[in-house]
Amino acid sequence: SSELTQDPAVSVALGQTVRITCQGDSLRSSFANWYQQKPGQAPILVIYGQKNNRPSGISDRFSGSRSGNTASLTITGAQAEDEADYYCNSRDTIRHHYVFGPGTHVTVL
Amino acid sequence: EVQLVESGGGLVQPGRSLRLSCTASGFPFDDYSFHWVRQAPGKGLEWISGISWNKGKTTYADSVKGRFTISRDSAKNSLYLQMNGLRLDDTAFYYCAKEGGNDHGDFDYWGHGTLVTVSS
Numbered sequence: 001s002s003e004l005t006q007d008p009a010v011s012v013a014l015g016q017t018v019r020i021t022c023q024g025d026s027l028r029s030s031f032a033n034w035y036q037q038k039p040g041q042a043p044i045l046v047i048y049g050q051k052n053n054r055p056s057g058i059s060d061r062f063s064g065s066r067s068g069n070t071a072s073l074t075i076t077g078a079q080a081e082d083e084a085d086y087y088c089n090s091r092d093t094i095r096h097h098y099v100f101g102p103g104t105h106v107t108v109l
Numbered sequence: 110e111v112q113l114v115e116s117g118g119g120l121v122q123p124g125r126s127l128r129l130s131c132t133a134s135g136f137p138f139d140d141y142s143f144h145w146v147r148q149a150p151g152k153g154l155e156w157i158s159g160i161s162w163n164k165g166k167t168t169y170a171d172s173v174k175g176r177f178t179i180s181r182d183s184a185k186n187s188l189y190l191q192m193n194g195l196r197l198d199d200t201a202f203y204y205c206a207k208e209g210g211n212d213h214g215d216f217d218y219w220g221h222g223t224l225v226t227v228s229s
Binding site for chain 2: 050095099
């Protein structure tokens, strides 16, 4: 199956660290990428690729990792502006399809 | 500056057709694959179609296969989505997205989206 699963919501105290996970069989053979989406805005890429790279302009508070069929996005020292929905995605290399996880809403307390 | 600008959304009756466009600028259009991703109001992201940079190979999600057609025009730096047989559950914001160039399957730039509302 190419489905990805994510926890619906997590909360983190201001300045603390939160980890968001994404699970799916496709992650064993394909990279996980992460997107941040704020209300009324298009998603933006925050982490991508094998080495969990950050695009230019993305804060180094964001980091990624992967183990087996689970990918993680970690926000270290969460700020108020990090409150958003976060989606993982990967590519199903057999069907040449792309899939998104259902998203995790991060609340910064 | 990379820009993707969608257009063509609107209100359409079930069963009718609509064509979305996405005009790209700020990078060599021919060198990248592109995708359409939609988001129903209050829901998550759904990949629906992609077209490769070389040979224009197309792929579709099962939810739209046979009804939607993706295409690209290098002369106009544009991406299109022809949507036929629209259904109520096709109501969503439709985003065009540029795929990153390192074969990671990531979408590194997105348009602002265009809203398609299917209603009688």
